[in-house]
Amino acid sequence: MNLFGWLRTAKPHLDATQQQRLAQLPQPVALGDAALRSQRWVVLDLETSGLNLNRDQVLSIGAVVIEDGAVDFSQMFERTLQRAETKLSPSVLIHGLGPSAIAAGSDPVDALLDFMEFVGDSPLLAFHARFDQHMLARALKDSLGYRLAHTFLDVADIAPLLYPEALLREAGLDDWIDHFHLQVGERHHASADALATAELMLILLSRARQQHIDTPRALQARLSQWKRRKQAPSF
Template sequence: MFKKLINSWQRKKLLDKKYEYLFDNPLKDEYVCLDCETTGLNPKKDEILSIGAVRIKQNKILMRKTLNIFVKPSKEITEESIKIHQIRPIDLQKAIEPKEAILNLLDFIGNRPIVGYYIKFDIAMISKYTKEYIGVSLPNHQIEVSSMYFKTRKRSSDYEFVDLKFDTIMKNLDIPELGKHDALNDALMTSMIFLKLRDLSPANSTFYTG
């Protein structure tokens, strides 16, 4: 009920009615897994440099339905940030303007639930742009794979530590790494985590929203 009220309020704030589809009921058993590389970890001041996304339908990762785009930053990236995201100025030579990138992403996502690893951060970064371009935050359902993984771990008590690092989850689920960590590869690996966890515990196929 509360979610419906928020969606109704958000829908009224849309600057372009074309994007009302974002608030429709999601397609059955379809998802988009995404990952962003950014200049830093502060959504208020940092920027998106690349976005990788892949569609999932039922139990299949649709390798022909992927998105991999570089985004022009408003200023030159620093050496310190390059150490974090591994994106060099040469990688951004064919980058597109942020508005084009974000609107392409919205068309790719549609009303599908969004799957990710610490997805709240990615949604916060994307929403900074969508608020400017279409007037609203990204309204899609969110599914957090680290929460799904946590629920599959057997613990002797509620206080037992569970390692939720990405590489640890990959190793424990016996999922192969796809080479370097970039936005698209991370989205693909996260989609494999999601499908593996969904098989391990069907109850986890329900939405984990932030």
């Protein structure tokens, strides 16, 4: 008996159809030099059982697509994941996903496969993307044994990069919505927050083009430079 066998992560069990779907997921593509307007972006928002990166779980996924300079309302995604033994935090009062909604949700394996098929090889955008990226990556690893390698850009960084005069560097999504006087409907569930983030991103993409940031690769490079300057020690 291997004394260290208990340390190994159990391999997720997928049936033959699920394994085939997993094998057919496209490989992500690095940001390139096509026109910024032509890039397909998937704007993501997650609702989770809490904010602990290592313990809490993804409860729902909402996403919309930006393409050809607009939100494509024919490409929208929303799933609630079934979680049998999830202990809900007080955040349920915000996102409204109670035990009955979670019990009636989709099988996590199928829901995550659906989402990654929806994403395809496109880059992802989220507001405070580090949290969403980590939680999505862990959910994919735990349920599918899949390693997330898609490019993520953080709208919470892109906004102050392109609008430094707004003086909202540490602001939340609601602050930017108020700054641009965006008329958004329901908030604080995944698909609504993804749509609000996408509407903000449309303003930012227009500003990027005004600043001659004409390609996805150029936007990524400018963002990386901005973050390095921000983190550099001041003397």
